[in-house]
Amino acid sequence: MRIRPEKKYDANAIRKVHYYAFNDHPYTLKEDYKLIDLLREKNALVASLVAEEPPLGIIGHLTISPIRINKEKTNWFYLGPIGVLPEEQRKGVGKQLVKEAIRTMAALGAEGLVSRGDPKFFTQVGFRNDSRLIFSKIQPEHSVLLPLSSNVPEGIITLDPVFSREL
Numbered sequence: 001m002r003i004r005p006e007k008k009y010d011a012n013a014i015r016k017v018h019y020y021a022f023n024d025h026p027y028t029l030k031e032d033y034k035l036i037d038l039l040r041e042k043n044a045l046v047a048s049l050v051a052e053e054p055p056l057g058i059i060g061h062l063t064i065s066p067i068r069i070n071k072e073k074t075n076w077f078y079l080g081p082i083g084v085l086p087e088e089q090r091k092g093v094g095k096q097l098v099k100e101a102i103r104t105m106a107a108l109g110a111e112g113l114v115s116r117g118d119p120k121f122f123t124q125v126g127f128r129n130d131s132r133l134i135f136s137k138i139q140p141e142h143s144v145l146l147p148l149s150s151n152v153p154e155g156i157i158t159l160d161p162v163f164s165r166e167l
């Protein structure tokens with residue numbers, strides 16, 4: 001399996017991955033995959049990594065976009081959505097995608113990453129709960145972060161406005 005940045009022709013396969021990955025998800029809208037297209041359109045996709053497994057093609061994808069903390073621009077970023085095709089889950093694909101995202105964002109000088117989701121997965125890839133940085137509408141136990149510098153700011157996270165759009 002190879003993890004690489006998305007290419008133009010991957011857009012459809014990326015939509016498919018998220019459509020199926022989130023199909024039975026309890027908290028997420030089925031059409032959330034459209035967020036990735038919206039982020040791409042407004043140049044807010046800081047990183048977009050695919051997991052490619054021949055001959056299957058793209059089996060996983062991960063998105064990184066900027067965040068604000070207490071409404072201020074920051075050098076912290078949001079990791080998500082991340083999705084792996086249901087039949088390819090629990091084989092280490094998600095873990096490898098996140099590891100590559102951490103490498104990519106550290107190389108870009110990011111100070112840290114935040115995410116929201118199942119802590120059972122995110123704690124396996126170095127994230128932790130930390131009450132200093134919170135999402136206003138997410139249960140604190142589903143809010144996770146990974147510092148890439150020595151400083152963890154305090155405050156409320158705001159994602160790119162596309163995340164609050166009715167899809």
Ligand SMILES: CC(C)(COP(=O)(O)OP(=O)(O)OC[C@H]1O[C@@H](n2cnc3c(N)ncnc32)[C@H](O)[C@@H]1OP(=O)(O)O)[C@@H](O)C(=O)NCCC(=O)NCCS
Nearest residue numbers: 021081082083084089090091092093094095117120121124
């Ligand atoms: C979350 C997700 C991206 C993880 O990808 P994955 O390729 O299945 O994860 P990995 O195989 O790399 O798992 C790494 C470890 O995380 C933990 N983990 C992953 N999925 C888990 C689950 N559903 N329940 C419990 N632990 C889980 C396990 O400890 C796992 O290691 P193990 O299989 O050796 O026990 C994938 O399950 C997915 O697409 N889920 C639906 C979409 C979603 O919820 N995305 C996250 C919110 S944006």
